[in-house]
Amino acid sequence: MLPIKTSKRNLLTIGFAAFTLAMLIVAAFGAVNYNRFYPAITQIQTRILTLQTISLNNIIEVKVAFAVKNPTDYQGLSLSHFGSTYSVVYVMSPTNNITALGGNLAYPSMTGALNPGTTFNVALATFNITANPTQMTSQTPTMIVFNFQPSFILSTFLNKVSEVIPSYDCTSSGDPAVCDQTGLTLITSSVGGGPGGGGG
Amino acid sequence: MEEARTTATRINQLLATENRRSAVLIPLWTLAMTATFAQALFQRASMSYFDYGLVAAICFVAGIIVIDLGRALLSYIATMAITTFLLITLLSYPATTTNLPSPGNLLFSSLWIIVVFTTIFPLPLIACLVATVIGAMVGEKYF
Numbered sequence: 448m449l450p451i452k453t454s455k456r457n458l459l460t461i462g463f464a465a466f467t468l469a470m471l472i473v474a475a476f477g478a479v480n481y482n483r484f485y486p487a488i489t490q491i492q493t494r495i496l497t498l499q500t501i502s503l504n505n506i507i508e509v510k511v512a513f514a515v516k517n518p519t520d521y522q523g524l525s526l527s528h529f530g531s532t533y534s535v536v537y538v539m540s541p542t543n544n545i546t547a548l549g550g551n552l553a554y555p556s557m558t559g560a561l562n563p564g565t566t567f568n569v570a571l572a573t574f575n576i577t578a579n580p581t582q583m584t585s586q587t588p589t590m591i592v593f594n595f596q597p598s599f600i601l602s603t604f605l606n607k608v609s610e611v612i613p614s615y616d617c618t619s620s621g622d623p624a625v626c627d628q629t630g631l632t633l634i635t636s637s638v639g640g641g642p643g644g645g646g647g
Numbered sequence: 648m649e650e651a652r653t654t655a656t657r658i659n660q661l662l663a664t665e666n667r668r669s670a671v672l673i674p675l676w677t678l679a680m681t682a683t684f685a686q687a688l689f690q691r692a693s694m695s696y697f698d699y700g701l702v703a704a705i706c707f708v709a710g711i712i713v714i715d716l717g718r719a720l721l722s723y724i725a726t727m728a729i730t731t732f733l734l735i736t737l738l739s740y741p742a743t744t745t746n747l748p749s750p751g752n753l754l755f756s757s758l759w760i761i762v763v764f765t766t767i768f769p770l771p772l773i774a775c776l777v778a779t780v781i782g783a784m785v786g787e788k789y790f
Binding site for chain 1: 655658659662668671672675676678679681682683685686689690691692693705708709711712714737738741742745746747748749750751752754755758761762786790
């Protein structure tokens, strides 16, 4: 229809406009998914699945299991290198607490897809704590509260340029508990002297 | 038939002068470049060889349409400047409007600026410039 009085150059311009429109449609689909990425990484839920304590004389064996869930409908996230530090608060009396820094929990290397709505269970970790922090007085604590600071590498579409590491804070005295996201760290890889990480 | 003729006349009027053609082409060129870069960065945060080929092809065709070498170079500079600005805005905006915990809220914007600059500069910028120049020469010869 159009070539009736349209020059080759004008036809090429029309073709260029059509191509631009096609590319805009392709980019729009990508943009929709990209817009869901940031809410998704802030909504990744980490929680203490189980926290068991077994008293063995003056030692308490603690077994803790975490679960990570992607509650959003964003696809393309996976988890690797789960790790956690912990500290223990011995509540001796309403006005007297003793905090003991625990250290790192050892986890085997693991990876798992965080598909929409699915939960990834992290392997159980076991560690020992003393049952009585004040050996001299033999006063036993009325309650022991555990603080965990789990974090993991979130594999995303950004993998070529940066690793995304969300970190959490969980407090529990034995019950399952939901962790709060406390920070989001980026570690750049191949983009040169980019923004480095930092604690949350 | 009459409708087609009217449309053709309107298009011919729209592209009647070189200035009008540039006024139409520069936004189209910018949108095509932005969309091509953006669709790759939205999915992989990097460009594939195919994406770079597509960008070079866009510049080549734009060069053919412009024909005039000087005008093509100026259009190219304007296009790349606006494309870079649009890309950084498109990529950073969702990160700044989402309530991200620190320090991610600050780092994502910096990351995207670096990603955009390393994606565009320097080789793709030069390659696209060369494609534009070649396109303009081809256009001059055949159009």
